[in-house]
Amino acid sequence: MCWKIAAKRNQTVIWVKPLTNDCYMERAPGTQPSLCRSDDDPDAVWNVKMEACITPYSDQNHRAKGSGLAPWPARLTSPPPRLGDFRYSNDVFEKDMEVWQQRVDSYWNLLSPKINSDTLRNVMDMKANLGSFAAALKNKDVWVMNVVPEDGPNTLKIIYDRGLIGTVHSWCEAFSTYPRTYDLLHAWTLFSDIERKGCSGVDLLIEMDRILRPKGFVIVRDKRKVVEFINKYMKALHWEAVATADAEGGSEQDDDVSVYCPEKDLAYKREL
Known part of the structure; x- marks a missing residue:
């Protein structure tokens, strides 16, 4: 070898x-x-x-004679050499970083009444793309599991080149992890994606509930009809809505998109 x-x-x-x-x-x-x-x-x-x-x-x-990566921590925000494998320019990469930094700042403003600096630790980005959601959390005391869909561009190597961790997965299947593992799940257009695949949004909700810790949070960024769909199952899941907002940015891709933030209750609270 x-x-x-x-x-x-x-x-x-x-x-x-x-x-x-x-x-x-x-x-x-x-x-x-x-x-x-x-x-x-x-x-x-x-x-x-x-x-x-x-x-x-x-x-x-x-x-x-090597990867050509910038040293850490610069590699987190520097365009990696393999970006060209996807025909992405440095400008596209930098714009992606800018957009996700704005979105993460907005998320934290929405969650600020419910979280402190030590509330969140284990975070999952369920559709990570280039890993810019995780990179935008660089000043937070969290680590992020980046999940790349199995049927999309395999950007996992970009995520690793940025010094992040991740895996490939199909959300039509269960994720290999222990129950009650994550403090925060971020689902960007995930429900719309699995609907196009013909998979069950209910099954996805149940799987998210399984891996989410009690008092953990979900950030759903998707079409308004997805938010309406999730609302139907909130009581059964013991989830409680924390915040809802229109997607910021004003770009065409954000039309008809909402940000929805439920919190998972402690089950016994419903039974008192």
Whole structure:
């Protein structure tokens, strides 16, 4: 695998991976594990069987002898080199950051009567796109699980390039996590998306309730009819509306879009 020992002390060994394909190309014929086929897609991660092969670097990374990423924390807000894989310009990236910073500031204003600096810790962005929602929270004491839909642009590598964490998932299925894990769930057009897939919005609500902690919050940014749909199940879920607002920004994509913030009650409160 062309790994080399970077440091060793007693029973602890740190290995380092090569920066280029040179070592792979110099291996003797028949060396195992072999290199992956040239038509193998290293970004295909959903329902893909594991193969015992090594993915070589792209020509760009091989020539650059590394990822070309800015050092942390600048990489969080710097356009990553692989942005071009999606034909996104630096201007698109910077505009996305600006928009999500405005939206996050608006969210916090809506939630401010209910949250303190230590109220939220575990946050999930259920449709993360480029990860700008998480980046906009850089000054908050939270960590964010970024979830990229399995059927959209696989922007997970952009999220990792920004120094964030994430995964690929289909919200037509359950998410692999413990119950009552997250303090805040952010659902941007998620209900509209799964409706187009023919999946159940009720099932999604139940799954969100499962992974949301008591007294946790949901931020739904979607069409007004989605908010009306969620309202029908609030009592059954023991959720309580905290805030509702029209989507800010005034852009065409925000027409007929609302921001809706429910809070999950402690179940026993309903039974007193």
